[in-house]
Amino acid sequence: MTPLEAILATLLCFLAAHGLYRVSGHQPWLQPVITGILFMVIVLLATDTNYWSYFDSAQAIHTLLGTATVALAIPLYECRHLIRQHIGPIFRTLLATGILAIVTAIVLAQWLGLPDNLAITLAPKSVTTPFAIALTESFGGIPPLSAALVIVTGMIVALAGPGIARLAGISNPLPLGLAMGMTGHGIATARAFELSSEAGAFSALAMGLMGIYTSLLLPWILPLFGLH
Amino acid sequence: MIRTLSHIATIAGFQWLGAALAQHFSIPLPGVILGMLLFLIFLMLAGEKRSAPVRNTGKQLIKLLPLWFIPAGAGIVAYSHVLAEYGWQLVFVLLVATFIPFVTALWIAGGRRDPET
Secondary structure, eight states, X not given: OXXXXXXXXXXXXXXXXXXXXXXXXXXXXXXXHHHHHHHHHHHHXXXXXXXXXXXXHTHHHHHHHHHHHHHTHHHHHHTHHHHHHTHHHHHHHHHHHHHHHHHHHHHHHHHTTOOHHHHHHHTTTTSOHHHHHHHHHHXXXXXXXXXXXXXXXXXHHHHHHHHHXXXXXXXXXXXXXXXXXXXHHHXXXXXXXXXXXXXXXXXXXXXXXXXXXXXXXXHHHHHHTTOO | OHHHHHHHHHHHHHHHHHHHHHHHTTOSSOHHHHHHHHHHHHHHHHHHHHXXXXXXXXXXXXXXXXXXXXXXHGGGGGGHHHHHHHXXXXXXXXXXXXXXXXXXXXXXXXXXXXXXX
């Protein structure tokens, strides 16, 4: 596949995904993150193109994923006042949830006998996709699988999270937003914004902090389980 | 357009710096994440007003994340055998290892039952 073909196909898949999302009236299961990838998979299968040949030619777009990841400092910077106002509950929650999200995934993966590279891929499942891709890349997991697992995790939280909170009798935007953002990253954050703008802001902040915290924890936690 | 390009170059500069520092000092952190932390420090030093233009451009990049994901995400086709072999185990891990931290986060951040409900 030539670079032009790869970039053109990627752009068309994105535009089609975006168009479908708008026409559907923003249905959560038709999010462009999911459908864009799905369309590209269909194009690769239909044209019988080798994935790695496509990936090599689409390097320019993949590089900009890294640039957009660096830009995630911006929403974090913009909700810094929330950190100052609620520093206690935010950091208590982050400390426990971050470790728990990683350790439960690794323990369950090893208990079910999954190979090491899958356990490593599952470990950062609660962080935003670009972070998870970067982390699995550097620790020996499977980056594309990581993208899929992270997206499914986000959908689980977006769909079930608000109901679980209601059952627990919690409607305060602080715990709701923190729980959604720390476990379900951007996809759950989009859902949290639908519930209230306050819950959404807490969720966006929680997702950024969770990404940083997980990145700092993984190099220490993985060796404890004989990974990496 | 030229301004926009200079903002993208700024952000990409931090991306490069993060990768270079992580490699040079063998920091066990992905280069882009180190780059993000450096960019965050840059924003704090620049302040609300001066950083506004680069933040506006950066937000456009973030809005297009579903586009940037496509090359990496489509790689799932190269690993369909993994999904076929370990599909249900992966789903089980995702469900349980998401539910436990979610409830913990609600419990720690919520503390008590919400009096307003």
